Amino acid sequence: MTLAIIGILILLALLGAPLFTVIIAAAMLGFHLSEIDLSVVAIELYRIADTPILLALPLFTFAGYILGESNTSKRLVRLTQAFLGWMSGGLAMIAFVVCALFTAFTGASGVTIVAMGALLYPALTRAGYPDRFSLGLVTTSGSLGLLLPPSLPLILYGIIAQQMSDGAQISIEDLFLAGIFPALLMITMLSAWSVWANRANPIPLTRFSLKNCRAALRESIWEIPLPLFVFTGIYSGYFAVSEAAAVTAMYVLIVEVFVYREISLGRLPGIIRESMVMVGGILLILGVSLAFTNFLIDAEAPMKLFDICQSFVSSKLVFLILLNVFLLILGAMLDIFSAIIIMVPLMLPVALEYGVHPVHLGIIFLANMQIGYFTPPVGMNLFIAGYRFKKPIVDIYRATIPFMLVLFLSVLVITYWPALSLFLIS
Amino acid sequence: MGRPISNTAMLIRLATIFQKIEDAILVSLMLAMISLAVFQIFLRNFFDAGIVWADPLVRVLVLWIGLIGAMAASRTNNHISIDVISRFLPESVKRFTRLLIYLFTAGVTALMAWHSFRFVAMERADGITAFANVPAWVCEAIIPVAFAIISVRYILFFFQQLIDNIRQTP
Numbered sequence: 001m002t003l004a005i006i007g008i009l010i011l012l013a014l015l016g017a018p019l020f021t022v023i024i025a026a027a028m029l030g031f032h033l034s035e036i037d038l039s040v041v042a043i044e045l046y047r048i049a050d051t052p053i054l055l056a057l058p059l060f061t062f063a064g065y066i067l068g069e070s071n072t073s074k075r076l077v078r079l080t081q082a083f084l085g086w087m088s089g090g091l092a093m094i095a096f097v098v099c100a101l102f103t104a105f106t107g108a109s110g111v112t113i114v115a116m117g118a119l120l121y122p123a124l125t126r127a128g129y130p131d132r133f134s135l136g137l138v139t140t141s142g143s144l145g146l147l148l149p150p151s152l153p154l155i156l157y158g159i160i161a162q163q164m165s166d167g168a169q170i171s172i173e174d175l176f177l178a179g180i181f182p183a184l185l186m187i188t189m190l191s192a193w194s195v196w197a198n199r200a201n202p203i204p205l206t207r208f209s210l211k212n213c214r215a216a217l218r219e220s221i222w223e224i225p226l227p228l229f230v231f232t233g234i235y236s237g238y239f240a241v242s243e244a245a246a247v248t249a250m251y252v253l254i255v256e257v258f259v260y261r262e263i264s265l266g267r268l269p270g271i272i273r274e275s276m277v278m279v280g281g282i283l284l285i286l287g288v289s290l291a292f293t294n295f296l297i298d299a300e301a302p303m304k305l306f307d308i309c310q311s312f313v314s315s316k317l318v319f320l321i322l323l324n325v326f327l328l329i330l331g332a333m334l335d336i337f338s339a340i341i342i343m344v345p346l347m348l349p350v351a352l353e354y355g356v357h358p359v360h361l362g363i364i365f366l367a368n369m370q371i372g373y374f375t376p377p378v379g380m381n382l383f384i385a386g387y388r389f390k391k392p393i394v395d396i397y398r399a400t401i402p403f404m405l406v407l408f409l410s411v412l413v414i415t416y417w418p419a420l421s422l423f424l425i426s
Numbered sequence: 427m428g429r430p431i432s433n434t435a436m437l438i439r440l441a442t443i444f445q446k447i448e449d450a451i452l453v454s455l456m457l458a459m460i461s462l463a464v465f466q467i468f469l470r471n472f473f474d475a476g477i478v479w480a481d482p483l484v485r486v487l488v489l490w491i492g493l494i495g496a497m498a499a500s501r502t503n504n505h506i507s508i509d510v511i512s513r514f515l516p517e518s519v520k521r522f523t524r525l526l527i528y529l530f531t532a533g534v535t536a537l538m539a540w541h542s543f544r545f546v547a548m549e550r551a552d553g554i555t556a557f558a559n560v561p562a563w564v565c566e567a568i569i570p571v572a573f574a575i576i577s578v579r580y581i582l583f584f585f586q587q588l589i590d591n592i593r594q595t596p
Contacts, residue, residue: 019505042546042569
């Protein structure tokens with residue numbers, strides 16, 4: 001009977017039932033069978049109000065939506081073009097760098113492809129890059145930057161890991177540090193591949209001009225301090241993560257609405273609503289999962305899972321290989337926030353038993369999820385790119401595959417070279 | 427048969443007014459939350475002080491904003507879901523799977539509304555305070571309210587889909 005209900009729940013989830021209702025139903029079923037009063041689900045949901053770090057979620061999301069709606073993307077492209085346009089492969093590298101920065105701030109919600117892709121795709125083809133290459137590049141870049149602070153998935157992983165870590169302490173500041181070099185590795189490898197892929201195809205370069213740089217700097221003078229707030233504020237320990245989020249949200253609001261005047265006051269309510277619909281979706285899943293996770297831990301599910309794994313896999317290396325394969329598939333099917341909320345509580349204890357550092361696991365997790373965004377057949381960014389650039393989805397598949405292989409290689413490096421992620425944190 | 431049409435028109439107008447109110451609450455809470463959070467930082471750095479109840483209030487605001495955001499998401503059935511199978515199903519099948527999903531969602535959220543209502547009622551009977559003089563049940567009250575409204579919206583989706591399906595099959 002119970003198994004039949006679980007089967008029906010999984011089927012409903014796959015048919016597209018809202019994930020939070022499936023989790024509530026599963027949690028309620030579990031508590032009902034353990035004869036625990038079902039109001040416990042509401043009590044667990046209220047724990048959202050006891051978790052100070054969660055404040056960072058709505059604030060960074062809001063700031064990201066405002067940046068996505070204003071002309072920040074244009075200014076950012078102009079700025080990087082002025083500074084990097086003279087290098088060979090410069091434009092491709094520009095695309096990777098700006099997309100990574102933009103995604104770090106706006107979250108990988110597809111807004112990078114919509115806002116940045118609209119600028120970069122025509123720019124790349126005009127500069128002489130082949131159409132398919134350009135298409136693959138902008139689609140791939142839509143999730144680049146997930147590992148850079150203050151990306152929401154990074155924060156969310158930290159929150160979940162903190163909720164459940166007994167013994168293993170993990171701080172969001174550490175995660176922010178750990179993501180930097182893996183992200184740089186990805187950008188470097190993608191840039192190198194772009195230069196190599198276009199070696200037979202000379203791309204005209206723009207001359208470096210100091211005047212151009214100065215003009216671009218002046219134009220984005222109000223937005224340049226933004227990464228500084230986040231990086232120096234958090235790394236120096238001057239701000240807590242949620243405080244940096246508050247300052248960022250307030251600053252972005254003032255700059256885009258009152259200084260650049262690109263967002264009218266009338267549009268503000270709509271943007272707030274849009275961003276909070278996303279936050280609401282994430283928080284709801286998080287809140288009900290807290291209940292479900294508690295049930296799983298009471299039932300010692302992670303330990304049982306570890307025992308099963310142990311009987312098949314004894315070495316850390318094989319475990320990591322299987323982990324990568326599993327995460328890649330997961331990333332193509334599940335959106336990143338639900339994947340983190342549902343899988344991390346199960347996976348983290350198992351990975352700890354195999355001796356994987358919790359911060360390293362977070363980086364591996366997100367690096368795989370990043371590829372999942374454009375893994376055929378259902379990676380979300382493939383559909384967004386197809387829709388945005390009006391191309392058949394099969395063209396997008398074909399265009400992204402080389403980039404996917406490059407990123408897959410970088411994920412292997414990230415997975416088997418823990419020091420790359422961990423050497424900045426003691 | 428003029429009445430049913432004007433009734434639907436009135437229902438739609440009511441729904442629009444309700445959405446406006448929802449938006450207004452969401453926007454005011456969000457702006458309040460940002461201002462309060464920044465003001466706290468300002469006080470801490472320049473006056474080495476702070477409002478005692480500001481931090482718990484901000485945390486409750488996160489819950490409220492999240493749940494009202496979730497309410498707004500259910501206006502258009504815009505919740506996070508695994509969209510693996512439905513993408514490849516023909517429209518004729520999807521008409522029926524949607525019916526099933528709306529009914530399931532309405533049922534689960536109604537159950538959740540009922541049990542969280544019981545939780546809030548218990549807290550009220552116990553007379554627990556959250557912060558300052560604000561009783562805890564007031565902060566928690568958004569949970570049953572939000573789930574009840576989400577449930578109502580999915581019940582409406584269900585009937586809308588049912589009517590559509592009946593019209594489609596001659």
